[in-house]
Amino acid sequence: MTNHQKRLSVPKSWPVERKTETFTVKAGAGPHGESGVPLLIILRDVLGYVDSRKEARYALNQDNVVINGKQVNDEERPVGMFDIVAFDEREEYYRVFPDEGGRLALTPIDEDSAQSKLGKIVNKRHVPGGDIQLTLHDGQTLLVDETDEYDAGDSIVVDNEDGEIVAHFVYEEGALVTAVDGSHAGDIGTIDEIQVTPGSSQNNVLVDREASEDDSRFETVEEYIVVIDENFTEDNE
Structure with missing residues (x-):
């Protein structure tokens, strides 16, 4: 298996120039499916914090890069829509958000906003034991009580530390x-x-x-x- 991906064939959401070079890094296994952008592209091509994969690996080994509340040290880790990317040492916090044309971009946010992540419910099903399992757009799953009124299409905000749902937004007219x-x-x-x-x-x-x-x-x-x-x-x- 190659660690490289042809730039011309990457998903349109990836924030990379397609005609400047032939290859870019390939995303590893993880959330967001094929649309997930390797963390290396965020560090090198978007933010300009590193110039190479080697520099990215060194930076990540310092345990200063956090995605959705968890330290990350894999430069191929996929990053996608609504993820929270934090650089604790720099005191910089970003939300991944689509810009014009659908390419993923980083929106600066404050530290308080970086403590939780928004997710769209794409599936809801019963599981053994009477609970309801919600599946979010990035593949994350959560168990909720069957009396809770969540539906596919709604959005929820999940605390990055304990995984608790802290807000619920209903998909309806006027939303x-x-x-x-x-x-x-x-x-x-x-x-x-x-x-x-x-x-x-x-x-x-x-x-x-x-x-x-x-x-x-x-x-x-x-x-x-x-x-x-x-x-x-x-x-x-």
Whole structure:
């Protein structure tokens, strides 16, 4: 198996230049599936904190890089949407957020905001014992009581230290959302209408943009929509 990935074939969410060189690093196994960006790309290509894989390995061995509350020392560890990347020694904290075009970017946040991570519920099922298992967009799973009213499409905020759910945002008309893929990736607005499509086709979502000089409304598919809270709009101003 090669440790290299051709730049021209990387997912469009990866923040790398595709025509400057032939290869880039390959993501290791972990969260976010094929869309996960290797940590090395964040350190080298996005932040410019290192110039090579060797420098990245040295930096990570100092135990100063933390993702979602856990120290990381693997430069191939995938990083993806809504992850919290912290550099404790520098006192720098970032949320991974899609920018225009769907490429992942780092949004600076404060230390308090870095203590928890938002996740979109993509699956909900019963498990033995009577609990409900929620699966989030990055593959993380959580057990909740069957009386808790969580549904696929909702978003939750999970404490990075103890894994407890500290906030819940319902996917419904009027909810504040962002598009994370497609031609409107990075746009923020409120759901005006959820158009239920019969059969196996995806539902369409009409969203009223936040203050914008462009058309005040956009349409996208349900899969691309994530419910957020007002802190996201403040962080991205």
